Amino acid sequence: MSLSRHLLRRVPSESAAFRHFSTAPTATTSSESSHAHRNQHEFLSPSSYINSWKTPRNPKEAAKQLAFLRRDYARKLKEVRKEYINEMELQRFEKLRKDAAKKEALRIANEERKAAKDAKKKAEAIERQAAQEEFRHMLMKERADKLEYWRMREKKIEEEKKEKKELLRRQSSKWIDESELLKTTMEYVLSPDKLPIGFPNQN
Numbered sequence: 549m550s551l552s553r554h555l556l557r558r559v560p561s562e563s564a565a566f567r568h569f570s571t572a573p574t575a576t577t578s579s580e581s582s583h584a585h586r587n588q589h590e591f592l593s594p595s596s597y598i599n600s601w602k603t604p605r606n607p608k609e610a611a612k613q614l615a616f617l618r619r620d621y622a623r624k625l626k627e628v629r630k631e632y633i634n635e636m637e638l639q640r641f642e643k644l645r646k647d648a649a650k651k652e653a654l655r656i657a658n659e660e661r662k663a664a665k666d667a668k669k670k671a672e673a674i675e676r677q678a679a680q681e682e683f684r685h686m687l688m689k690e691r692a693d694k695l696e697y698w699r700m701r702e703k704k705i706e707e708e709k710k711e712k713k714e715l716l717r718r719q720s721s722k723w724i725d726e727s728e729l730l731k732t733t734m735e736y737v738l739s740p741d742k743l744p745i746g747f748p749n750q751n
Contacts, residue, residue: 601617604610 602613604613
């Protein structure tokens, strides 16, 4: 009788422990998922062992009834454990699926962020290269303008020098040497008839 009482005391505790572990949310699940899980979960019916013991007529019948209860309890406990293991496996697979989905989403987000960053760097590099090219063209144009200015200036100076030389050459062609001037003057003084026509008469 004491053994049957011990068995009856164990039945609700095992069933309650299973219900506790099967319905309690894990630390990694969110409040929404645990709430949905509780709504979808089918709780076990009350144990049939409660108030099922009937006083047997003799010890042999009591032993037979007790053995039956033990076998039935072991069979049901095995089924409950199997269901519990299956439920834990389903929760583990669901957690793995969610973790894999989260990891994949993070990978895609990182790739998109990296692609956007690379595209921004590429656009900045193109923009910087265009600015450098424009600056180089501006420097080359400015250098060419300065070179052309100095070339025109040197050309003008050379032309001015040539004009001065030409003017000096023309003026110098009319000059008479001092000795020749003195000789010519003496000739005109001694021979006035050699004076050029139109020269003023001394008389």
